[in-house]
Amino acid sequence: MIGTETALLIAGSGCYAVGAGFAWRSRWPAVARWILLGAAIFALAIGMRWAQFGQGPFLTMHEILISSLFSLGMVFGLACLIHPQACRGAPVATVILLVMAIWMAFTDSRSTPLPATYGNPWLWVHVAMGKLFLGCCLVASSLAAAGLFRLRAASLQDTGLDRAAWQWLMVAFVFHSGMLIAGAVWAQDAWGRYWAWDPLETWAFGTWLAMVFALHARVSLNLAITPQRLLLVGVFLLAFLTFFGIPFISIAPHKGAV
Amino acid sequence: MKKALSLLSSLCLTLVGLLWLAVGLVADQNSWLSGVWAITPPLFLLALNLSAAMFVDRRFRQQPMLFAFHLCLLLIAGIAGYGQLVTHEYRLLLAESQSYSADMLHPVRGGPVVAPGLAEGFIRQGRIEVDYTPGIRRGATRSALWLEGGGRMVIGDDVPLLVDGYRFYTTSNKGFSALFTWLPEQGPAVTGSVLFPSYPVSGLMQVLTWRTPGGEDVEFTLGVPPSPYNDNWTLSSAHVEAADIELSVGEIKHTLRPGATISLRGGRLRYEQTGMWMGYKIRYDPTLPWLFSAAVLAVVFMAMHFALRLWRPAGESAVRSDGCVT
Numbered sequence: 001m002i003g004t005e006t007a008l009l010i011a012g013s014g015c016y017a018v019g020a021g022f023a024w025r026s027r028w029p030a031v032a033r034w035i036l037l038g039a040a041i042f043a044l045a046i047g048m049r050w051a052q053f054g055q056g057p058f059l060t061m062h063e064i065l066i067s068s069l070f071s072l073g074m075v076f077g078l079a080c081l082i083h084p085q086a087c088r089g090a091p092v093a094t095v096i097l098l099v100m101a102i103w104m105a106f107t108d109s110r111s112t113p114l115p116a117t118y119g120n121p122w123l124w125v126h127v128a129m130g131k132l133f134l135g136c137c138l139v140a141s142s143l144a145a146a147g148l149f150r151l152r153a154a155s156l157q158d159t160g161l162d163r164a165a166w167q168w169l170m171v172a173f174v175f176h177s178g179m180l181i182a183g184a185v186w187a188q189d190a191w192g193r194y195w196a197w198d199p200l201e202t203w204a205f206g207t208w209l210a211m212v213f214a215l216h217a218r219v220s221l222n223l224a225i226t227p228q229r230l231l232l233v234g235v236f237l238l239a240f241l242t243f244f245g246i247p248f249i250s251i252a253p254h255k256g257a258v
Numbered sequence: 259m260k261k262a263l264s265l266l267s268s269l270c271l272t273l274v275g276l277l278w279l280a281v282g283l284v285a286d287q288n289s290w291l292s293g294v295w296a297i298t299p300p301l302f303l304l305a306l307n308l309s310a311a312m313f314v315d316r317r318f319r320q321q322p323m324l325f326a327f328h329l330c331l332l333l334i335a336g337i338a339g340y341g342q343l344v345t346h347e348y349r350l351l352l353a354e355s356q357s358y359s360a361d362m363l364h365p366v367r368g369g370p371v372v373a374p375g376l377a378e379g380f381i382r383q384g385r386i387e388v389d390y391t392p393g394i395r396r397g398a399t400r401s402a403l404w405l406e407g408g409g410r411m412v413i414g415d416d417v418p419l420l421v422d423g424y425r426f427y428t429t430s431n432k433g434f435s436a437l438f439t440w441l442p443e444q445g446p447a448v449t450g451s452v453l454f455p456s457y458p459v460s461g462l463m464q465v466l467t468w469r470t471p472g473g474e475d476v477e478f479t480l481g482v483p484p485s486p487y488n489d490n491w492t493l494s495s496a497h498v499e500a501a502d503i504e505l506s507v508g509e510i511k512h513t514l515r516p517g518a519t520i521s522l523r524g525g526r527l528r529y530e531q532t533g534m535w536m537g538y539k540i541r542y543d544p545t546l547p548w549l550f551s552a553a554v555l556a557v558v559f560m561a562m563h564f565a566l567r568l569w570r571p572a573g574e575s576a577v578r579s580d581g582c583v584t
Contacts, residue, residue: 116416177557190416193543210280219269220269221273
């Protein structure tokens with residue numbers, strides 16, 4: 001007998017799997033619909049969990065994966081609706097979502113009480129900006145990866161695809177900068193310092209630097225298409241490692257936060 | 259001169275500076291190099307590179323939002339650098355009923371520019387409470403402060419006390435205190451607190467030594483009841499309200515209850531009551547509002563620049579002889 005939350009998580013992941021199936025057949029409108037449906041189901045699961053434990057999904061790896069499955073799916077699905085070009089990265093993006101869903105299944109779903117410093121309103125701004133950044137970064141890098149691997153409707157010289165990828169990286173860069181500022185304000189109130197080079201802060205700044213490097217390299221070095229795509233994929237890998245790798249070396253998203 | 263400026267403003271140099279900064283971050287994180295030496299030189303190079311570009315690059319100046327964004331980045335670097343000169347950090351331990359005094363401040367670090375002082379007695383410590391959940395996990399901290407003039411404020415966790423550019427933060431460092439009055443054989447009585455080690459981290463070690471004004475060393479041991487490990491509970495002075503204090507003078511031990519007096523060399527010591535103390539982290543950083551404003555403006559200008567680019571077709575770019583685009 002499985003609980004309602006688990007059933008919802010399975011259903012949400014299932015929707016992403018169906019979306020992946022449509023993505024590999026290049027049926028873009030269906031991809032957007034299934035991914036948005038999956039995101040809505042994840043939102044429901046988060047809401048139920050929130051009501052049960054009385055706190056948001058901010059702390060454990062399980063919670064961070066659930067909330068990211070929701071936010072990444074939501075951003076990618078909406079991106080497909082408002083910018084159909086974005087959907088061409090769906091074969092890659094859906095695979096990433098499914099990997100995260102499988103990872104989530106192996107994480108401990110128990111809740112840990114939030115530290116008192118997590119009640120700060122700037123935490124909401126910080127997390128929202130971070131989720132939007134990663135979502136936009138997923139759109140950009142999945143487009144680049146689709147071009148790199150010449151997946152479905154993507155070719156080696158596809159300027160429309162690459163232009164769309166860089167546009168999404170620009171949006172991601174704005175959100176990432178907002179995330180750093182909101183995080184600094186939160187840290188100032190919570191721990192009495194706005195920046196302390198803790199592992200997550202350093203990696204987040206490293207990701208910001210990687211984006212700055214990519215944006216400058218693109219305009220200054222006349223890069224060929226393949227290195228450009230590699231840069232975009234590299235930025236996402238670094239961001240992914242920052243979001244989901246740091247908890248392995250720290251007991252909380254920010255070491256010392258508990 | 260013009261050629262030197264042109265070289266200094268090169269976007270290729272920007273890329274070198276960014277890579278150097280990335281290497282500096284890795285070096286700092288792995289403690290291969292101290293933060294100052296790992297991060298400051300590449301930041302300085304990038305600031306020089308950016309300043310030169312703003313000065314010589316006409317195309318750069320023709321994009322006002324991009325220009326303003328980079329100007330804000332320079333401002334942030336400048337403000338952060340100035341902050342190193344004027345920022346001060348202190349520690350302060352304050353027992354319940356005790357008033358602030360400048361000689362209680364313990365400097366941790368600070369720049370060469372002297373910070374303005376705080377008025378003596380501008381705050382008095384009120385009740386301290388810290389919530390705990392099962393497993394002795396620390397929850398909310400509430401520290402009441404009486405402000406000069408009659409106001410009262412409860413701070414804790416992410417709510418600091420802001421006064422004259424100073425920010426007072428509660429910390430996890432707190433414990434029990436005991437209030438004593440020293441009654442000398444001649445002269446006026448003096449009342450003061452002794453602070454026991456941090457609790458609950460040093461729960462079983464509530465012992466401290468103190469030298470009386472009469473020059474005698476005494477040892478206090480506070481009998482603290484065990485903490486409820488599996489329950490929700492609140493740490494406050496009520497936890498030790500009825501606790502005895504064992505006072506040792508050499509080999510002789512005395513058990514004191516509140517109100518008890520003991521004769522010692524040069525006078526008598528009266529045990530008044532137990533309470534709590536709170537460890538504060540205090541920061542004076544007048545650059546914070548400026549830093550925040552510059553950062554927000556930077557993001558706004560960057561967003562506007564990208565928005566303008568997203569709504570216009572891709573432009574041509576001129577390639578310089580060194581391969582870098584101007």
